């Protein structure tokens with residue numbers, strides 16, 4: 001009996017050893033062209049550049065929305081924001097504000113819940129932005145621990161003093177500091193991340209590190225060591241501090257001999273936004289954060305897993321943050337959510353640097369801005385749908401736009417509009433868009449596959 005028990009324990013120990021640690025680093029409002037390894041001549045990012053040299057750069061990697069809350073909802077749930085009701089806020093905005101009645105529905109399965117079920121230790125460090133009510137916090141969505149802020153760091157009391165509290169810094173479900181010291185958020189989140197890694201060397205872990213910077217408006221914050229040191233003002237200072245943070249995590253993995261068994265994914269929640277003066281760069285893509293342009297939704301992405309993911313490679317297969325849940329679940333031998341998800345298990349893409357074939361090529365990848373379907377990509381092609389200017393049913397308006405087709409694989413800056421030359425491709429992508437409208441919906445048109453977000457009767461501010 002003892003022998004059986006001992007061999008069972010050995011078996012489970014070796015099964016654990018086979019499961020990779022997963023670290024997902026998610027920076028905020030950060031442009032494709034802001035990293036040295038993606039072409040920046042302005043920022044010093046030696047650590048992320050080394051991560052890319054030791055791993056693969058993904059150059060057709062998309063978030064599911066050009067703005068924070070829906071982008072994060074899609075990552076966590078593996079679903080389009082519209083499917084899980086997170087495409088608009090409870091007050092009709094693009095993102096959740098403090099004291100929001102809405103949150104990602106606890107009935108959705110998050111990455112953290114999937115991995116926790118497979119024996120992973122889980123922690124969220126940084127900016128959550130999927131609901132600030134007790135039932136919607138990270139610790140109710142599969143994370144053992146949370147350290148950070150519940151929404152954007154620029155949502156401060158002075159903007160709405162009668163409703164919003166001081167910016168809360170939280171540990172678990174408790175506010176431990178208000179207002180949070182924004183200068184040192186990246187530094188403190190990095191220290192927490194290293195501490196978490198050190199604590200879980202003997203079991204598989206999932207570290208979700210959605211950094212608070214450089215998202216902040218009107219300007220990003222950084223600690224003394226980086227302030228005023230870059231060639232690109234406070235934005236560049238923040239980029240360089242985020243690079244330092246990545247280096248600290250890489251050093252901890254090396255020191256603890258966890259490098260070979262850890263998958264690191266490094267990306268952004270949406271492209272750099274317009275600033276005055278301009279600072280972030282989405283080059284070579286057009287457009288900026290918050291809309292459905294390539295600049296807003298096609299992200300710099302680096303993945304490193306020594307011996308598993310090719311070193312120094314570039315992979316242009318179409319993939320998405322929605323793929324993380326099913327892919328991580330497969331790596332962790334975890335079960336999938338019981339309900340429909342949109343992401344795909346992209347292990348074949350991760351493990352084959354030459355692969356440009358993607359499951360999204362057949363299904364289509366859909367670009368929604370709040371309620372509205374605005375574009376679809378499949379394979380090399382992105383079709384911008386003709387829009388009449390009725391942006392949404394929330395009285396928002398935009399300029400009417402015409403149908404346009406680009407080969408976004410070979411013409412990444414979208415210089416050549418080619419719809420007239422390729423009527424067959426326009427027809428195919430239009431048909432995919434119709435399928436999306438039926439399933440996920442469009443302005444004033446619910447989709448048959450949508451689910452409800454979480455909603456509370458009355459929201460309360462988070463106070464110390």
Ligand SMILES: [Ca+2]
Pocket residue numbers: 028029067068215269270
């Ligand atoms: Ca963002």
